[in-house]
Amino acid sequence: MKKKAQTVVKVSGGLLIGFINGFFGGGGGMLCVPLLEKVLGEPTKKAHATAILIILPISVASAVTYLVNGYFSLAGTLSTGGGVIAGGAAGALLLKKLPPFVVGIIFALMMVGVGARLAFFS
Amino acid sequence: MKILIFIIIGIVGGIIGGMGMGGGTLLIPLLTLFTETEQHVAQAINLIAFIPMSAVALFIHAKNRLLDCKYLLTVALPAVAASIPASLLVKYVGGKSLSRYFGIFLMILGIYQLVSLIVVKVRKRKNQSNKDKISLYKSVYK
Numbered sequence: 001m002k003k004k005a006q007t008v009v010k011v012s013g014g015l016l017i018g019f020i021n022g023f024f025g026g027g028g029g030m031l032c033v034p035l036l037e038k039v040l041g042e043p044t045k046k047a048h049a050t051a052i053l054i055i056l057p058i059s060v061a062s063a064v065t066y067l068v069n070g071y072f073s074l075a076g077t078l079s080t081g082g083g084v085i086a087g088g089a090a091g092a093l094l095l096k097k098l099p100p101f102v103v104g105i106i107f108a109l110m111m112v113g114v115g116a117r118l119a120f121f122s
Numbered sequence: 123m124k125i126l127i128f129i130i131i132g133i134v135g136g137i138i139g140g141m142g143m144g145g146g147t148l149l150i151p152l153l154t155l156f157t158e159t160e161q162h163v164a165q166a167i168n169l170i171a172f173i174p175m176s177a178v179a180l181f182i183h184a185k186n187r188l189l190d191c192k193y194l195l196t197v198a199l200p201a202v203a204a205s206i207p208a209s210l211l212v213k214y215v216g217g218k219s220l221s222r223y224f225g226i227f228l229m230i231l232g233i234y235q236l237v238s239l240i241v242v243k244v245r246k247r248k249n250q251s252n253k254d255k256i257s258l259y260k261s262v263y264k
Contacts, residue, residue: 010196018201022208024224025165026146026172028201030231033142034238035197042190048142049179049188054198056176058205059169065209066166073163079125080153081171083132084139088175091140100141104239107143111232114151118225122218 009039014054021055022062029055127157132171139172143235146172147228154221161217161224 013035021028029051037047066072131152139145146168153164183189212220 007196010193011200014197014200015204017197018204019208020227021201022205023212024150024227025162025212026150026168027144027227027231030144030147030235032197034234036193046188046190049183049186050190050193052176052180052183053189053191054193054201056173056180057198058201059173059176061202062205062209063166063169063173065206066162066169066212069162069210069213071162071166073159073167075125076128076153076157076159076163076167077170079128080132080135080149080167081174083129083134084136084145084149084171084175085132087133087136087138087145088140088179089136090133091137091145092179094137095141098141101239101243103141104143104235107138107148108232108235108239110148111228111235113232114148114155115225115228115230115232117155118151118221119229120225122221122225 006040013039017054018058021058022065025062025066028058124157128153131156135168135171136175139175144231147231150224151228161221162212165212165220 013031017028017031017035020031032051032054033047036042036050037044042050131149134152135145135149137145138148149171150161150164150168153159153167154161159167180189215223
């Protein structure tokens, strides 16, 4: 890819990731990893790590904006956040023990199912 | 009781996120479906809940030299710039509609993940069988 074209892809990819992550309050990582890995050709591990580097500032900026607009729940944030920390450590350990293909398929099916429930039956 | 459900949902989201599979995308609908949290508030919870974990992960990745800072200017900066108007825009979208759009977004992500996982698996199997053939030839024509 030519350098100019690559810059256009990066910037427009960034704009899309930021918009989605701000609008839906998440999901930017799932767009950022394929952008880095499939489009820009970074190795898998580096793509996952660098995606966090990109998502973290967006999440902070969006979180502040949501807070300013009054969308906040102290009890919900503290208890969910505590769960995420415990779960995150467990997930990092489980990654070496569980077959990633099977787990990935299960999560993907869950996303389709939950998504359909929200989109059509709510 | 409700706090316990929040914690369990956090653990589930954390496990998925810790495995690098986008835990936030499932955490939000779990919150709205099982704790009756309003969609906007669920999104705000998700945004904050993953910050400490991401910071720790980032620290570890930085130590392992897996971060590529060249994307900060070209990808992260426009992303931050786009995220603020998007976060302001949700104020004008009702919780029900936002939840419905989120459902569609989730389905697209799920289908994409299914397809990409299967494509990678098939490709790997093909490469493996090619390698097996090559080693078979090598063993025959030594």
